[in-house]
Amino acid sequence: MNWLNFFYNKTTQLRHSFGRGINANISPNEEELFNKSYEAFEKQDILKAYNCFFKSLENFSGEISNENITTDLDGDRLNFVLYQGSAKVVGVVTQNNLYAEVIMLKTADAQVALKRYILERNYQLTYAYYFSDDEYIKLKLYHDNKTASPQKIFFPLREIALNADFDKEYIKTEFSDVILQDTGHIVKLDAEELQIKYDFLHNWIDEVETKISKLPTNDNTGMQSFLYLNILFKMDYLLVPKCEIYQKTSRKIQTYFSDEGSTTESKNEELRKYIVKLKEMNFEDFSTKFYNAKYTFNPMEKTSHEEISNFISESFIKIRWYKNNRYNQIIPTIYKYISFYILYNYGLNPVTKALMHTLVEIQNPAFFKALDYTPLYDEEKKTFAKKTIISKIEDAITPHQSQYKELKPFGDELNFSSLNELSNSYLIQLKHLNFEEI
Known part of the structure; x- marks a missing residue:
C-alpha cells in the first residue's frame, strides 16, 4: 500500500532534489509496516499501530534514513516529529487521541492582514485549524482514536503538514517583516x-x-x-x-x-x-x-x-x-x-x-x-x-x-x-x- 507515491529507484541515487515530490526511497518494509499498523488498530493496540504507521512514512537516501519522521515511546505516550519542508509537525499519541501542532509565528507579530488570512484558511481546511495562545499562532490537529486506521490518519496528517509548509512560505513571501518560528531544521544550499x-x-x-x-x-x-x-x-x-x-x-x-x-x-x-x-x-x-x-x-x-x-x-x-x-x-x-x-x-x-x-x-x-x-x-x-x-x-x-x-x-x-x-x-x-x- 504505497500511499506516498515516492520517487523510487534502487540503483540510481540523486544527490540533489528535483521537483516538488520526494526524491527518496520508501522503506523496503513499507507495505508490511502498513499492514501491521492496520492489524494493531483492529486490536486497539493504538501506540503500536501508530508506531508502525509512522515507520511506514519514513524515507531513505540509499540505505540511510532521512529521519523525516521520528518517534519516541514514553510510557503510555508516543511522541513524534514529522518534517515537511519549512514545517515541523510535533505531536503526541495516547490510547485515546492524537494531537499535533506546527508553530508558525509569534502572536505579537501578526498584523491585521495576516490575521485575516489565517482566519480565512480555517474555512479551507478539513482536519486542521489555526489557533493562538499567549505566545504563538499554531496550526493544530486533533484526532480521536476510537475508529482510527492507517487510511483515516494519513489524510489529516498530510493536510497539516502540507498546509503548514505552504502557509509558512506564503507568509514569508507576503509578510516579509514577519519572522517565522521553528525553522531550525532548514538547511541552506551551498x-x-x-x-x-x-x-x-x-x-x-x-x-x-x-x-x-x-x-x-x-x-x-x-x-x-x-x-x-x-x-x-x-x-x-x-x-x-x-x-x-x-x-x-x-x-x-x-x-x-x-x-x-x-x-x-x-x-x-x-x-x-x-x-x-x-x-x-x-x-x-x-x-x-x-x-x-x-x-x-x-x-x-x-x-x-x-x-x-x-x-x-x-x-x-x-x-x-x-x-x-x-x-x-x-x-x-x-x-x-x-x-x-x-x-x-x-x-x-x-x-x-x-x-x-x-x-x-x-x-x-x-x-x-x-x-x-x-x-x-x-x-x-x-x-x-x-x-x-x-x-x-x-x-x-x-x-x-x-x-x-x-x-x-x-x-x-x-x-x-x-x-x-x-x-x-x-x-x-x-x-x-x-x-x-x-
Missing part, C-alpha cells in the same frame, strides 16, 4: 550550487529572449507561450526555488491556464514581464529563495496513467501542426515542455516519475553536467550514452515488474538518431506503458 542555479537561470532567460526575437512575425503567439511556460516549468523542476519565486511562479502559471478572459498575447506579456523581473534579481536576493529540508508527503494527488497518456497524445497533435506548417524551430522546446509539464502538474507513480526524470536528464545535459552528473547526451557531438540510458530505464521498471505483469523495459525500442527522435520515441513508449496489476 554557494557553489546556488551560483550554478543562478547562472543557468540567466542562460535560459537569454536563450528564450533570443529565440523569441527570431520567431516569424506572424502567427508566433503559441510558440511564445511554449517558450515562456517551458522556462517556468524547467525552473521549478531543476532549480526548485522556494518562497517568493515558487509562490509567484505558481500564480503566474495558474493564471495563464485559468484566466479565460485574457488573450494569449496578454498572457504572454505577463509571463515576459515576470521573466524579466527574475533576470533582474541579484544573486544575494536569489540566494534567499532556496533551502534544503526533509519531506514526508507529496503535494500532488496520484494521477491515472490514462490522463498522462492523453496529454502526450494531445501534445503530439500540436507538434504535428508545427511540423506541417514548417515551424521546426519550436519542436525541441515542445518536447522539453511535455516532460516538465507532466512533472509539474501530475502526481506520478514511482515508475513514471523515474522515467520522466531520465528523459529530463537526456534533454538538459549541460545543467546536469554542471551538477557533476555524467551527461546522457553530448550536445556538440549529438551522441547519446545509449547503454546508460537503457540501464536507467531498466532500473526504473524492473523493481516493479512483480506488481505490473505487462510492464517491460523499452530501451531497445528507442530511436537514437537525434534528440527530437529520441524524445518522440521515448514519450511514445512511456505513453503505452501497461500498469495492469497482477
Whole structure:
C-alpha cells in the first residue's frame, strides 16, 4: 500500500532534489509496516499501530534514513516529529487521541492582514485549524482514536503538514517583516550550487529572449507561450526555488491556464514581464529563495496513467501542426515542455516519475553536467550514452515488474538518431506503458 507515491529507484541515487515530490526511497518494509499498523488498530493496540504507521512514512537516501519522521515511546505516550519542508509537525499519541501542532509565528507579530488570512484558511481546511495562545499562532490537529486506521490518519496528517509548509512560505513571501518560528531544521544550499542555479537561470532567460526575437512575425503567439511556460516549468523542476519565486511562479502559471478572459498575447506579456523581473534579481536576493529540508508527503494527488497518456497524445497533435506548417524551430522546446509539464502538474507513480526524470536528464545535459552528473547526451557531438540510458530505464521498471505483469523495459525500442527522435520515441513508449496489476 504505497500511499506516498515516492520517487523510487534502487540503483540510481540523486544527490540533489528535483521537483516538488520526494526524491527518496520508501522503506523496503513499507507495505508490511502498513499492514501491521492496520492489524494493531483492529486490536486497539493504538501506540503500536501508530508506531508502525509512522515507520511506514519514513524515507531513505540509499540505505540511510532521512529521519523525516521520528518517534519516541514514553510510557503510555508516543511522541513524534514529522518534517515537511519549512514545517515541523510535533505531536503526541495516547490510547485515546492524537494531537499535533506546527508553530508558525509569534502572536505579537501578526498584523491585521495576516490575521485575516489565517482566519480565512480555517474555512479551507478539513482536519486542521489555526489557533493562538499567549505566545504563538499554531496550526493544530486533533484526532480521536476510537475508529482510527492507517487510511483515516494519513489524510489529516498530510493536510497539516502540507498546509503548514505552504502557509509558512506564503507568509514569508507576503509578510516579509514577519519572522517565522521553528525553522531550525532548514538547511541552506551551498554557494557553489546556488551560483550554478543562478547562472543557468540567466542562460535560459537569454536563450528564450533570443529565440523569441527570431520567431516569424506572424502567427508566433503559441510558440511564445511554449517558450515562456517551458522556462517556468524547467525552473521549478531543476532549480526548485522556494518562497517568493515558487509562490509567484505558481500564480503566474495558474493564471495563464485559468484566466479565460485574457488573450494569449496578454498572457504572454505577463509571463515576459515576470521573466524579466527574475533576470533582474541579484544573486544575494536569489540566494534567499532556496533551502534544503526533509519531506514526508507529496503535494500532488496520484494521477491515472490514462490522463498522462492523453496529454502526450494531445501534445503530439500540436507538434504535428508545427511540423506541417514548417515551424521546426519550436519542436525541441515542445518536447522539453511535455516532460516538465507532466512533472509539474501530475502526481506520478514511482515508475513514471523515474522515467520522466531520465528523459529530463537526456534533454538538459549541460545543467546536469554542471551538477557533476555524467551527461546522457553530448550536445556538440549529438551522441547519446545509449547503454546508460537503457540501464536507467531498466532500473526504473524492473523493481516493479512483480506488481505490473505487462510492464517491460523499452530501451531497445528507442530511436537514437537525434534528440527530437529520441524524445518522440521515448514519450511514445512511456505513453503505452501497461500498469495492469497482477
